[in-house]
Amino acid sequence: MQIRYFITTILLVCFAASAYAQVEKAEAEIQNIMKELNVVGLSVAVVKNNEIIYTHAFGQKDIEKNIPLQENDVFRIASISKSFCATSIMQLAEARKLSLDDDFSDLVGFKVRNPKYPETVITLKMVMSHTSSINDSQGYFNLDAINPAKGGSWEKCYSDYAPGKGYRYCNLNYNMVGAVIERLSGERIDTYVKRHILDPLGLYGGYNTDSLDSARFSNLYEDDRAVGKYTTALTYVLRKDGFKDYQMGYSTPQFSPTGGMKISAPDLAKYMTMHMNYGKYKKTRIISKRSSKLMQTKVSDDEAYGLALWTSDNLIPGKAMKGHTGSAYGLYSAMFFHPREKFGIVVITNGCDPGYTNGMNTVLRKTINSLYTNLIK
Incomplete structure (x- = not known):
């Protein structure tokens, strides 16, 4: 018995030493990446076998004040925000308040038709999968741009191809989806997502900047090549008027459902794990397994896009990863997971070299x- 205990202890010590060495190697590699690509700050979280096994924050959250980035600091995560809207829509669909095949015009409250194909119905699913033929050419922070009763150039919001016959990534799609969530739920978008997704999962964050601790906001820095330095992006604007003129189901872009979620990397990893487990995190189910799989199933072969989640076959060699990226105001974010092998990775940077490799x-x-390579493989 003593020999067995001794051997077990030795094995555990060796395993712990090996794991520590791999963490050290990963951190050294990341420090080199940051130096090579001029990264201001970087926050990461790694999930393996459904558990968060590693979180860390590197670099700075405020260059001017020399404040280091902390693991619980919050970022505006850009387009990963779309998945929170899609998750909300799946909840409403399960509650039979809407269908993905519904005419989007009926849901959003004004006519949504490509003038080149006026008889072709644009469905909610088309909007959520970016196959609606809608584009961002007229902006996306005001629904007047596409509302025929308000916008003089609404026709330009539509591409030349027929709805359902092509793919074009479009932020306006999801700001309109946010409006639909408000119209069908009777709750403002920030309140709905907090009550039905964030709170049940025990996550800190949200669309409403005013409701969050500003001390936890990480500054975002854009790489200004013209002046050869980083410039601070104004991304966490407070609304001291309390949204007094807010019109439910129409003013929704003020919260930017398409990109305005604020959350930390570790909490985003918990949310990611929910999707990795097809709608359930630990004992809390957010959406059904069927709804979750539908979100992860590509609708467009052009971009392998589903419903605010896409499939990437070239991110990690040999792995079909599910997830989303985000980029805005100098921030770059990524949330990708493997639902069968039960691992996932969240990476967020608040400023870096804006270069791309393979998309x-x-x-x-x-x-x-x-x-x-170091912590999962």
Whole structure:
């Protein structure tokens, strides 16, 4: 018995030493990536076998004040925000308040038709999968741009191809989806997502900047090549008027459902794990397994896009990863997971060299592969 205990102890010590060495190697590689690509700050979280096994923050969250980035600091995560809207829509679909095949015009409250194909119905699913033929040419922070009763150039919001016959990534799609969530739920978008997704999962974050602790916001820095330095992006604007003129189901872009979620990397990893487990995190189910799989199933072969989640076959060699990226105001974010092998990685940077490799920000790609090789593989 003593010999068995001794052997077990030795094995555990060796395993712990090996794991520590791999963490050290990953962190050294990440430090080199940051130096090579001028990264301001970087926050990461790694999930393996459904558990968060590693989180760390590197670099700075405030260059001017020399404040280091902390693991619980919050970022505006850009387009990963779309998945929170899609998750909300699946909840409403399960509650039979809407169908993905519904005419989007009926849901959003004004006519949504490509003038070149006026008889072709644009469905909610088309909007969520970016196959609606809608584009961002007229902007996306005001629904007047596409509302025929308000916008003088609404026709320009539509591409030349027929709805359902092509793919074009479009932020306006998801700001309109946010409006639909408000119209069908009776709750403002920030409140709905907090009550039905964030709170049940025990996550800190949200669309409403005013409701969050500003001390936890990480500054975002854009790489201004013209002046050869980083400039601070104004991304966490407070609304002291309390949204007094807010019109439910129409003013929704003020929260930017398409990109305005604020959350930390570790909490985003918990949310990611929910999707990795097809709608359930630990004992809390957010959406059904069927709804979750539908979100992860590509609708468009052009971009392998589903419903606010896409499939990437070239991120990690030999792995079909599910997830989303985000980029805005100098921030780059990535959330990708493997639902069968039960691992996933979140990486967020608040400023870096804006270069891309194979369709993804190079910092994100290199960091994800380092974390996978050292901590998962």
